[in-house]
Amino acid sequence: MQSLHNHRLSCGAMLLGESMPEIESAALAIFTPSGAIHDPPHGCGVAAVAGELMFRGAGDRSGRKLIDDLEDLGAHWSQSVSTSHSLFSGAMLAKHLPAVLPIYADIIRRPELPFGQFDQVRDMILHELRASEDAPAHRLFTALRSSYYPDPWGRPAEGISKEVESLSIDDIRQHVARHVQPTGTLIAVAGRIDWPQVVDQMESLFADWHSTKATSPSETGTRGATSGHIYHESQQTHMGLMWAAPPYSNEHSYEASAAIAILGGGMSSRLFLEVRERRGLCYSVSAGYQTHRTMGAAVCYSGTSAARSQETLDVILAEIQRLPQGIQQEELDRVKARATSSLVMQQESVGSRAASMARQWYHLERVMPLEEELARINRISCASIESWLSLNPPTDLTVFSLGEKALEVPSAVSA
């Protein structure tokens, strides 16, 4: 039986926990509501620079001392930025958690944001952006997402080079002061934890943290083109397709997610069998589900030699269009079996559990116990998927390609 806990800290941030007594380690994940949607116009990359700069000294520790102290405790730390949040996470032996928490509290509440480190951090982000230009699939999806989602929800969380170049330390300091705040912050701990002790310690570390008035932008901004091509010198042409799916909080999200998995999840999915196994058209082909708070999407990807890429796209489109024609029981059974074992096995990873609890709280304002989630998966039927597909057929696709030659996208699929 799972042992889940939650506690609203007096500052307003939400503290979530899962005690896993069989395990020696513990993980911490802090999501602050300071993601890329808050980057100012022409300042795409503020959140990315801010996240990195927050690790460069906090409280009475210099950047070097901060990381040395974490690593002396054997803590594996990481920091990243998504569309909606900044994520600060750490994994360690459980006995070190009480010593690690105050360091993270300093990073969140008392970052120095030193001017002396600003140029180095900006260079670091610019290096990462330059590296991503060499990664074909990454380039493709940056363009596809920014066209598909209403602005600013499709903005690249890692920034845009020419905008990062023009940032100043004041942009970063303003962002942190305004958006790294208790309202909307989710702190999750999982592993061998002593929950009452964690609550006491977190209350003392965060009690006097104050909220600002910042809110998230709406998800109704303008969208970009529904098709496009990016020139890239390469042997392969890469293609990415997106279409609408409900957000995770929607009552039909499991049906949508199952339909997408039948299409392109796992080694027995329709796309894997038809495109790769039967026709040998490519090495990679898949489809998956992703979600923001009020909108989700189906995302499909493949990459193959330029000469065979049009055929690959045509076969993928045919499979997508065939989806509403019906689902076989055995296809659904396989998707359920995969989802069930992957959910159960998530219990072996403290890091996955911490992040997953925080994500569920963001979408549902509660953490769904494993048993309930398994029951929800079990309730999906062919009829419930087909009924959802009949009302929400995959139309209005956004299709992008990247390579030396553009692909033809039939006008019927891309409105």
Next chain:
Amino acid sequence: MQFLREVLPNGLEIIAEITPSAISTSIGFFVKTGARDETPHEAGVSHFLEHMVFKGTESMTGEEINRRFDDIGAAANAFTSEEYTVYHAAVLPQQQRTTVELLAPLMRPALRESDFITEKLVILEEIRMYDDQPPFGADDRCRAAFFGSHPLASSVLGTVESIEALPVELMRDYHRRRYSPTNVVLVASGAVHFDDLVQSGKSLCGHWEPVDAPRRTLPAEPHGGLQNIVRTSAAQTYMVRFSSGPDGSHPLRHAAMLLANVLGDDSGSRLYWELIDSGEAEHAECHYHEYLDAGVFVTQVGCAPEDAADVQKRIEEIYARAMKHGIEPAELERARNKIATRVAMAGERPRQRLFQVGLEWSHSGRYRSASDDLTLVEQLTMNDIELVMATWPLDRLAMTLIAGPSGETVRRPFSSDGS
């Protein structure tokens, strides 16, 4: 935690690390064959064969196999390296028997010519995919240049030419020679029912005929030097650098892993503080890899093309300084703590233990629990690290491959043969 072993009359070994409280069970067939066991005409066959295994047996098509793995919710996959080909699946414990029933027959694949022709196209796409990505083949080229005529020079993927020219008969012959039961270990970890595993092994693999599957090992004679790959469209420059370390049976191999962590872990290491934190390079890491008859320290770096010469010089300086002045006790302690966390967390996941237990056993015929690993790391001393640096100095013979938009911005690294 319990370790059990059984050997079938035909030579197949069955081993398991059993954690009764685990949530999952992982099962794998570890075949002691890889790129190093290929002749030049067979270049890439081990990896191609790994794909073909999933195309089915005489009584089961590839599609059926894919479906049946998904039926039981298995996270199934395979990989090929220079020395091993591993087929593995993670499942819920009640699926143990079904999983072995699925995996075992795959070790005797049909290798149908029609499947071979289709799958060849997939392999060629995989080669092109990697060739389009950083480090643009610098890793394979560096390995080949460093090892010269040694078997470890071989590329796992092979080349477009070697794969296009490969006939199915050569693959069938390679399979017959290398997939002998004496050359295969059935490994399980997590919540394992051992008696049942042995029973499955006997009934499914007991009839496999053993053949002699020798492996050529010989001392490596590494080469140093500097080579370029020009990719005019590349946004960054990528460096791959090989230098020698202890081989996989050397008592100092754990000290070598610790040294690589101090010098080039992805955070808090010397390369991190001097090149990443300072914003000079995008990534810079050093890892130690062990093989049967060789060991290597592999350094991988990405940076702006205009900084490539300086970054390369800095790396040589960082290594030269470490070799001359040694490392600080605090650095050793920090690396030890980081590795301890990694070992403990891996110990909680049967999927990760499968690879650690299976590869160690295939390599050395020895078993070490996660806590044995922790003890080993805890017992390493500064003296061990110093011995590694004295015996395999990172600032001596090194092969560096640089892939980037221009071939002109690089300086010659320290190397004794100056090639």
